[in-house]
Amino acid sequence: MLAELHTTVQRIAGNVERVLVGKPDVVRIALVTLLAEGHLLVEDVPGVGKTSLAKALARSIDCTVSRIQFTPDLLPSDITGVSIYNRQDNDFEFRPGPVFANIVVGDEINRASPKTQSALLECMEEHQVTVDGNTYTLDSPFMVIATQNPIEMEGTYALPEAQRDRFTARVSIGYPDPQAELAMVDEHAGHDPMRDLRPVSDADQVRKLVAAVRRVHLSPEVQRYAVELVSATRRLPELRLGASPRSTLHLVRAARAQAALAGRDFVVPDDIHAVAVPVLAHRLVLTAEAQAARRSPVDLIRALLQRVPVPHGAADPTGQWARDNRAGR
Structure with missing residues:
Protein backbone atom coordinates (compact mmCIF):
# COMPACT_ATOMS: atom_id res chain seq x y z
CA MET A 1 0.00 0.00 0.00
CA LEU A 2 2.91 2.36 0.71
CA ALA A 3 4.10 1.91 -2.88
CA GLU A 4 0.67 2.96 -4.16
CA LEU A 5 0.66 5.90 -1.72
CA HIS A 6 4.06 7.08 -2.94
CA THR A 7 3.05 6.82 -6.59
CA THR A 8 -0.24 8.66 -6.08
CA VAL A 9 1.33 11.41 -3.99
CA GLN A 10 4.07 11.92 -6.58
CA ARG A 11 1.42 12.38 -9.26
CA ILE A 12 -0.49 14.91 -7.13
CA ALA A 13 2.71 16.77 -6.22
CA GLY A 14 3.77 16.93 -9.87
CA ASN A 15 0.36 18.31 -10.78
CA VAL A 16 0.48 21.03 -8.12
CA GLU A 17 4.08 21.98 -8.93
CA ARG A 18 3.05 22.75 -12.48
CA VAL A 19 1.15 25.68 -10.98
CA LEU A 20 3.27 26.49 -7.91
CA VAL A 21 6.79 26.50 -9.33
CA GLY A 22 9.84 26.00 -7.11
CA LYS A 23 8.06 25.28 -3.79
CA PRO A 24 8.37 21.50 -3.18
CA ASP A 25 8.43 21.86 0.63
CA VAL A 26 5.16 23.79 0.63
CA VAL A 27 3.55 21.15 -1.59
CA ARG A 28 4.88 18.42 0.72
CA ILE A 29 3.25 19.98 3.79
CA ALA A 30 -0.03 20.37 1.88
CA LEU A 31 0.02 16.65 1.01
CA VAL A 32 1.00 15.68 4.57
CA THR A 33 -2.01 17.66 5.82
CA LEU A 34 -4.31 15.92 3.33
CA LEU A 35 -3.12 12.44 4.38
CA ALA A 36 -3.33 13.39 8.07
CA GLU A 37 -7.03 14.25 7.65
CA GLY A 38 -6.24 17.83 8.60
CA HIS A 39 -6.80 21.39 7.44
CA LEU A 40 -4.28 23.80 5.95
CA LEU A 41 -3.82 27.53 6.56
CA VAL A 42 -1.84 29.28 3.80
CA GLU A 43 -0.64 32.61 5.19
CA ASP A 44 1.42 35.02 3.10
CA VAL A 45 1.52 38.32 1.25
CA PRO A 46 -0.51 38.86 -1.95
CA GLY A 47 0.62 37.43 -5.25
CA VAL A 48 2.77 34.50 -4.13
CA GLY A 49 0.27 31.78 -5.09
CA LYS A 50 -1.82 31.08 -1.97
CA THR A 51 -5.08 30.56 -3.84
CA SER A 52 -3.27 28.82 -6.71
CA LEU A 53 -1.90 26.22 -4.29
CA ALA A 54 -5.35 25.58 -2.83
CA LYS A 55 -7.06 25.36 -6.22
CA ALA A 56 -4.32 23.18 -7.76
CA LEU A 57 -4.49 20.67 -4.91
CA ALA A 58 -8.28 20.60 -5.07
CA ARG A 59 -8.29 20.15 -8.84
CA SER A 60 -5.74 17.31 -8.67
CA ILE A 61 -8.25 15.11 -6.83
CA ASP A 62 -11.46 14.07 -8.58
CA CYS A 63 -13.86 14.91 -5.74
CA THR A 64 -16.34 17.61 -4.81
CA VAL A 65 -14.74 21.04 -4.42
CA SER A 66 -16.24 24.35 -3.34
CA ARG A 67 -14.77 27.81 -2.96
CA ILE A 68 -15.91 30.38 -0.42
CA GLN A 69 -14.87 34.00 -0.85
CA PHE A 70 -14.85 35.38 2.69
CA THR A 71 -16.17 38.95 2.94
CA PRO A 72 -17.31 41.14 5.87
CA ASP A 73 -21.00 40.62 5.00
CA LEU A 74 -20.77 36.79 4.75
CA LEU A 75 -23.16 35.04 7.15
CA PRO A 76 -22.73 31.66 8.90
CA SER A 77 -25.68 30.27 6.94
CA ASP A 78 -23.86 31.20 3.70
CA ILE A 79 -21.29 28.57 4.69
CA THR A 80 -23.21 25.81 6.46
CA GLY A 81 -26.57 26.03 4.69
CA VAL A 82 -30.07 27.03 5.70
CA SER A 83 -33.50 25.50 6.32
CA ILE A 84 -36.15 26.81 3.92
CA TYR A 85 -39.87 26.30 4.33
CA ASN A 86 -41.29 24.15 1.56
CA ARG A 87 -44.95 25.04 1.06
CA GLN A 88 -45.68 21.91 -0.98
CA ASP A 89 -44.49 19.52 1.73
CA ASN A 90 -45.57 21.84 4.54
CA ASP A 91 -42.18 21.34 6.19
CA PHE A 92 -38.68 22.82 6.36
CA GLU A 93 -36.13 21.65 3.82
CA PHE A 94 -32.38 21.89 4.39
CA ARG A 95 -30.32 23.46 1.61
CA PRO A 96 -26.65 22.50 2.09
CA GLY A 97 -24.04 25.26 1.96
CA PRO A 98 -20.64 25.19 0.23
CA VAL A 99 -19.03 23.46 3.23
CA PHE A 100 -20.65 20.22 2.01
CA ALA A 101 -17.72 19.26 -0.22
CA ASN A 102 -14.61 17.10 0.07
CA ILE A 103 -12.26 20.06 -0.31
CA VAL A 104 -13.37 23.54 0.76
CA VAL A 105 -11.20 26.46 -0.38
CA GLY A 106 -11.69 29.47 1.89
CA ASP A 107 -10.20 32.55 0.27
CA GLU A 108 -9.11 35.42 2.57
CA ILE A 109 -10.66 33.79 5.63
CA ASN A 110 -9.75 36.70 7.92
CA ARG A 111 -12.03 39.09 6.00
CA ALA A 112 -15.14 37.52 7.53
CA SER A 113 -16.37 38.41 11.01
CA PRO A 114 -15.56 36.11 13.97
CA LYS A 115 -19.23 35.08 14.02
CA THR A 116 -18.94 33.78 10.45
CA GLN A 117 -15.52 32.22 11.03
CA SER A 118 -16.99 30.28 13.95
CA ALA A 119 -19.33 28.50 11.50
CA LEU A 120 -16.30 26.40 10.53
CA LEU A 121 -15.41 25.28 14.07
CA GLU A 122 -17.77 22.29 14.22
CA CYS A 123 -17.11 21.39 10.57
CA MET A 124 -13.35 21.27 10.97
CA GLU A 125 -13.24 19.40 14.27
CA GLU A 126 -16.20 17.02 14.10
CA HIS A 127 -16.82 16.78 10.33
CA GLN A 128 -20.47 17.64 10.80
CA VAL A 129 -22.86 20.59 10.61
CA THR A 130 -25.69 21.33 13.01
CA VAL A 131 -28.51 23.55 11.73
CA ASP A 132 -31.81 24.09 13.56
CA GLY A 133 -31.08 21.18 15.89
CA ASN A 134 -30.39 18.72 13.07
CA THR A 135 -26.90 17.30 12.52
CA TYR A 136 -25.60 16.54 9.02
CA THR A 137 -22.41 14.51 8.48
CA LEU A 138 -19.77 15.72 6.04
CA ASP A 139 -18.37 13.23 3.55
CA SER A 140 -14.81 11.92 3.84
CA PRO A 141 -12.25 13.08 2.90
CA PHE A 142 -12.96 16.56 4.21
CA MET A 143 -10.30 19.28 4.10
CA VAL A 144 -10.43 23.05 4.53
CA ILE A 145 -7.68 24.99 2.76
CA ALA A 146 -7.86 28.62 3.90
CA THR A 147 -5.77 31.58 2.77
CA GLN A 148 -5.08 34.87 4.50
CA ASN A 149 -2.86 37.93 4.16
CA PRO A 150 -1.02 38.62 7.45
CA ILE A 151 0.17 42.09 6.44
CA GLU A 152 -2.96 44.01 5.39
CA MET A 153 -5.01 44.58 8.54
CA GLU A 154 -7.60 47.04 7.18
CA GLY A 155 -11.00 45.36 6.87
CA THR A 156 -9.81 42.10 8.44
CA TYR A 157 -10.47 40.19 11.67
CA ALA A 158 -7.78 38.19 13.46
CA LEU A 159 -8.49 34.47 13.50
CA PRO A 160 -9.65 33.34 16.97
CA GLU A 161 -7.27 30.97 18.75
CA ALA A 162 -9.91 28.22 18.64
CA GLN A 163 -9.98 28.59 14.85
CA ARG A 164 -6.19 28.60 14.42
CA ASP A 165 -5.87 25.53 16.63
CA ARG A 166 -8.11 23.55 14.28
CA PHE A 167 -5.72 24.03 11.38
CA THR A 168 -3.32 21.10 11.35
CA ALA A 169 -0.58 23.08 9.63
CA ARG A 170 0.25 26.56 8.45
CA VAL A 171 2.55 27.30 5.52
CA SER A 172 4.02 30.50 4.18
CA ILE A 173 4.85 30.20 0.50
CA GLY A 174 7.34 33.07 0.30
CA TYR A 175 8.80 34.67 -2.79
CA PRO A 176 10.31 32.34 -5.41
CA ASP A 177 14.02 32.36 -6.11
CA PRO A 178 15.11 34.09 -9.35
CA GLN A 179 15.38 30.83 -11.32
CA ALA A 180 11.92 29.66 -10.27
CA GLU A 181 10.44 33.09 -11.00
CA LEU A 182 12.07 33.07 -14.44
CA ALA A 183 10.61 29.63 -15.12
CA MET A 184 7.21 30.87 -13.94
CA VAL A 185 7.35 33.86 -16.29
CA ASP A 186 8.35 31.60 -19.17
CA GLU A 187 5.58 29.04 -18.53
CA HIS A 188 2.76 31.24 -17.25
CA ALA A 189 3.13 34.41 -19.35
CA GLY A 190 1.05 33.25 -22.29
CA HIS A 191 -0.70 30.26 -20.78
CA ASP A 192 -2.58 29.42 -17.58
CA PRO A 193 -1.44 25.95 -16.39
CA MET A 194 -4.51 25.71 -14.15
CA ARG A 195 -6.67 25.26 -17.23
CA ASP A 196 -4.85 22.09 -18.26
CA LEU A 197 -4.78 20.57 -14.77
CA ARG A 198 -6.58 17.23 -14.69
CA PRO A 199 -7.37 15.01 -11.68
CA VAL A 200 -4.76 12.34 -10.98
CA SER A 201 -6.57 10.74 -8.03
CA ASP A 202 -10.07 10.53 -6.59
CA ALA A 203 -11.83 10.64 -3.23
CA ASP A 204 -12.00 6.85 -2.89
CA GLN A 205 -8.26 6.50 -3.41
CA VAL A 206 -7.54 9.31 -0.93
CA ARG A 207 -9.68 7.50 1.66
CA LYS A 208 -7.57 4.35 1.16
CA LEU A 209 -4.34 6.34 1.51
CA VAL A 210 -5.60 7.98 4.70
CA ALA A 211 -6.43 4.53 6.10
CA ALA A 212 -2.91 3.35 5.23
CA VAL A 213 -1.39 6.36 7.05
CA ARG A 214 -3.39 5.50 10.18
CA ARG A 215 -1.68 2.10 10.28
Missing part, protein backbone atom coordinates in the same frame (compact mmCIF):
# COMPACT_ATOMS: atom_id res chain seq x y z
CA VAL A 216 1.85 3.58 10.30
CA HIS A 217 3.60 2.36 13.47
CA LEU A 218 4.23 4.91 16.24
CA SER A 219 6.49 3.57 18.98
CA PRO A 220 6.03 4.52 22.67
CA GLU A 221 9.40 6.33 22.56
CA VAL A 222 8.31 8.58 19.69
CA GLN A 223 4.93 9.15 21.35
CA ARG A 224 6.68 10.37 24.51
CA TYR A 225 8.98 12.55 22.42
CA ALA A 226 6.00 14.25 20.74
CA VAL A 227 4.31 14.83 24.11
CA GLU A 228 7.51 16.21 25.66
CA LEU A 229 8.04 18.56 22.73
CA VAL A 230 4.49 19.96 22.94
CA SER A 231 4.61 20.17 26.74
CA ALA A 232 7.85 22.14 26.55
CA THR A 233 6.05 24.95 24.68
CA ARG A 234 3.79 25.49 27.71
CA ARG A 235 6.80 26.24 29.93
CA LEU A 236 8.45 28.83 27.69
CA PRO A 237 8.59 32.28 29.37
CA GLU A 238 8.25 33.94 25.94
CA LEU A 239 4.74 32.53 25.49
CA ARG A 240 1.36 33.51 26.88
CA LEU A 241 -0.16 30.38 25.35
CA GLY A 242 1.61 27.16 24.43
CA ALA A 243 0.47 24.33 22.19
CA SER A 244 -2.74 22.48 23.07
CA PRO A 245 -3.35 18.73 23.49
CA ARG A 246 -5.08 18.88 20.10
CA SER A 247 -1.76 19.98 18.61
CA THR A 248 -0.13 16.81 19.99
CA LEU A 249 -2.66 14.71 18.08
CA HIS A 250 -2.11 16.77 14.94
CA LEU A 251 1.66 16.44 15.34
CA VAL A 252 1.65 12.64 15.48
CA ARG A 253 -0.87 12.36 12.63
CA ALA A 254 1.29 14.62 10.47
CA ALA A 255 4.39 12.64 11.45
CA ARG A 256 2.67 9.41 10.37
CA ALA A 257 1.84 11.00 7.01
CA GLN A 258 5.42 12.26 6.67
CA ALA A 259 6.75 8.77 7.37
CA ALA A 260 4.41 7.28 4.76
CA LEU A 261 5.59 9.86 2.19
CA ALA A 262 9.15 8.78 2.95
CA GLY A 263 8.18 5.17 2.21
CA ARG A 264 8.31 3.92 5.80
CA ASP A 265 5.63 2.13 7.82
CA PHE A 266 7.01 3.50 11.10
CA VAL A 267 7.63 7.00 12.49
CA VAL A 268 11.10 8.22 13.49
CA PRO A 269 12.01 11.44 15.34
CA ASP A 270 13.11 12.94 12.02
CA ASP A 271 9.46 12.84 10.93
CA ILE A 272 8.49 14.85 14.02
CA HIS A 273 11.21 17.38 13.15
CA ALA A 274 10.01 17.63 9.53
CA VAL A 275 6.49 18.72 10.53
CA ALA A 276 6.96 20.39 13.93
CA VAL A 277 7.28 23.99 12.71
CA PRO A 278 4.25 24.04 10.35
CA VAL A 279 2.11 22.10 12.86
CA LEU A 280 3.00 23.95 16.08
CA ALA A 281 4.22 27.49 15.34
CA HIS A 282 0.87 29.07 14.41
CA ARG A 283 -0.72 27.96 17.71
CA LEU A 284 1.73 29.82 19.96
CA VAL A 285 0.89 33.24 21.42
CA LEU A 286 3.89 35.41 22.30
CA THR A 287 4.12 37.70 25.32
CA ALA A 288 4.37 41.45 24.71
CA GLU A 289 8.04 41.34 25.75
CA ALA A 290 8.82 38.57 23.27
CA GLN A 291 7.08 40.51 20.50
CA ALA A 292 9.07 43.64 21.39
CA ALA A 293 12.25 41.55 21.26
CA ARG A 294 11.19 40.33 17.79
CA ARG A 295 11.11 36.69 18.81
CA SER A 296 9.09 34.44 16.52
CA PRO A 297 7.18 31.20 17.23
CA VAL A 298 9.18 29.52 14.45
CA ASP A 299 12.48 30.33 16.20
CA LEU A 300 11.12 29.04 19.51
CA ILE A 301 10.04 25.71 17.99
CA ARG A 302 13.40 25.27 16.28
CA ALA A 303 15.18 25.96 19.57
CA LEU A 304 13.02 23.35 21.32
CA LEU A 305 13.87 20.79 18.64
CA GLN A 306 17.53 21.32 19.53
CA ARG A 307 16.91 21.22 23.29
CA VAL A 308 14.39 18.41 23.88
CA PRO A 309 16.28 15.09 24.02
CA VAL A 310 15.68 12.79 21.06
CA PRO A 311 14.79 9.20 22.07
CA HIS A 312 17.56 6.70 21.50
CA GLY A 313 15.34 3.61 21.65
CA ALA A 314 14.12 1.75 18.58
CA ALA A 315 11.61 3.87 16.70
CA ASP A 316 10.40 0.97 14.57
CA PRO A 317 9.58 -2.66 15.30
CA THR A 318 12.82 -3.88 13.64
CA GLY A 319 15.11 -1.41 15.40
CA GLN A 320 16.73 -0.50 12.07
CA TRP A 321 16.34 3.27 12.51
CA ALA A 322 18.07 3.16 15.91
CA ARG A 323 21.00 1.17 14.47
CA ASP A 324 21.33 3.56 11.52
CA ASN A 325 21.09 6.59 13.81
CA ARG A 326 23.85 5.30 16.11
CA ALA A 327 26.00 4.65 13.03
CA GLY A 328 25.46 8.25 11.90
CA ARG A 329 23.81 7.34 8.61
